[in-house]
Amino acid sequence: MGSVEGNAVTSWQDDVFDALKEADVRQIGYVPDAGHATTIRRAETDPDIRAVVLTTEAEGVAMAAGAWLGGQRAALLMQSSGVGNTINMLSLVSNLRMPFLTVVTMRGEWGEFNPWQVPMGTGTPAVLEAMGVLVRHAEHPAEAGLVVRAAADLAFGSSVAVAVLLSQRLIGAKVFVQKEGAR
Amino acid sequence: MSLDRRAVMAELVRDAGDTLVVAGLGSTAYDLGAAGDRAENFYLWGAMGGAAMIGLGLALAQPSRRVLVATGDGEALMGMGALATIAACGAPNLAIAVLDNGRFGETGGQASHTGRGTDLCAVAAGCGWRATARARTMAEVAALRPRLRAEALFAVIAISPEEVERFLPPRDGTWLARRLRAALGIAPD
Numbered sequence: 566m567g568s569v570e571g572n573a574v575t576s577w578q579d580d581v582f583d584a585l586k587e588a589d590v591r592q593i594g595y596v597p598d599a600g601h602a603t604t605i606r607r608a609e610t611d612p613d614i615r616a617v618v619l620t621t622e623a624e625g626v627a628m629a630a631g632a633w634l635g636g637q638r639a640a641l642l643m644q645s646s647g648v649g650n651t652i653n654m655l656s657l658v659s660n661l662r663m664p665f666l667t668v669v670t671m672r673g674e675w676g677e678f679n680p681w682q683v684p685m686g687t688g689t690p691a692v693l694e695a696m697g698v699l700v701r702h703a704e705h706p707a708e709a710g711l712v713v714r715a716a717a718d719l720a721f722g723s724s725v726a727v728a729v730l731l732s733q734r735l736i737g738a739k740v741f742v743q744k745e746g747a748r
Numbered sequence: 749m750s751l752d753r754r755a756v757m758a759e760l761v762r763d764a765g766d767t768l769v770v771a772g773l774g775s776t777a778y779d780l781g782a783a784g785d786r787a788e789n790f791y792l793w794g795a796m797g798g799a800a801m802i803g804l805g806l807a808l809a810q811p812s813r814r815v816l817v818a819t820g821d822g823e824a825l826m827g828m829g830a831l832a833t834i835a836a837c838g839a840p841n842l843a844i845a846v847l848d849n850g851r852f853g854e855t856g857g858q859a860s861h862t863g864r865g866t867d868l869c870a871v872a873a874g875c876g877w878r879a880t881a882r883a884r885t886m887a888e889v890a891a892l893r894p895r896l897r898a899e900a901l902f903a904v905i906a907i908s909p910e911e912v913e914r915f916l917p918p919r920d921g922t923w924l925a926r927r928l929r930a931a932l933g934i935a936p937d
Contacts, residue, residue: 591808591809592805592808592809615808615837617804617808617833617836617837618833618836618837619829619833620829620830620832620833621829623797623798623827624798624801624827624829624830624833625801626798627795627797627798627799627800627801627802627805627827627830628801628802628804628805629805630795630798630802630805631770631801631802631803631804631805631806631807631808631809632805632806632808632809633805633809633925633929634790634802634805634806634809634925634928634929634932635768635805635806635807635808635809635810635932635934636809636810636929636932636934637805637808637809639805653794653795653796654795654797654798656794656795657794657795657798657802657921660793660794660795660921660922661921661922661924661925662921662922662925663925664937721937722937723937724937
């Protein structure tokens with residue numbers, strides 16, 4: 566994880582976690598991504614949050630529905646490639662008219678070295694919008710926490726589904742090149 | 749001898765008290781409705797593969813309540829990864845009962861994977877579930893009932909593939925969700 570623990574990166578990632586914490590998110594389902602590493606690590610060690618590693622992103626949508634039925638707020642952390650795995654499960658958010666918050670790290674949009682990430686990364690906003698999820702973007706480190714905070718207010722305040730897309734420019738394509746090169 | 753699905757569900761939810769019951773889409777949702785509608789029931793009409801994870805989210809949010817997920821083999825197969833997720837997470841107040849007819853009953857009765865050799869109890873055990881059980885008789889189903897109210901148990905109940913008359917529970921998800929939340933004393937957002 567050394568490459569994602571640089572000061573600037575850690576700072577905006579901490580802002581994202583803090584925004585979820587301030588929104589009283591108590592369940593965080595995730596499929597790991599380097600861009601979510603700090604949020605996952607802090608969620609795993611926070612006594613008030615249940616961090617749940619998922620086998621597929623669709624599980625996180627269903628878990629969020631169950632959490633809300635039981636009176637807790639949840640969030641789903643995933644990579645853009647996972648958005649496609651959630652499509653039918655997102656029928657829950659409109660049928661239940663439930664709050665849903667997801668934070669998506671983008672691949673395939675800027676400086677991507679793996680062409681297999683490009684199709685789903687390109688389709689991510691349209692797929693989410695087609696399923697009734699409002700899409701918000703964070704492009705710069707200084708705004709990441711603010712965008713997540715605003716998205717949480719919107720989702721939990723009015724029982725709608727909101728996705729925050731953390732741009733690949735924000736996350737830094739270089740990180741992924743280093744990590745994938747090590748595989 | 750082959751168990752009648754309506755009789756099985758009626759036994760599973762007999763004297764349900766304040767147990768929260770999530771039913772997977774299709775016949776198990778009809779079975780749960782036919783056993784008697786209650787505010788603590790949540791019927792899925794879609795989101796195939798999601799019943800177990802809805803149960804997990806609910807169980808984590810309501811640790812003092814029992815949660816029972818009742819679903820069919822097809823629905824459980826589509827969400828099979830959830831068995832690993834739930835085992836890894838741990839939820840002592842969540843149990844899952846699969847009504848297994850080895851068929852996709854809603855779509856023409858095509859043989860499912862459990863009808864072709866997949867053993868969901870073995871899958872759950874392999875995923876890390878410590879307590880798994882099978883039932884093939886009503887006596888075994890009756891013995892499962894208290895365990896499903898007390899343990900983190902994954903149970904597979906072999907039922908007859910025979911089709912029964914449809915019973916349609918409420919299908920307005922918005923209403924069902926808010927009815928359940930109200931029963932739990934949760935104020936509107």
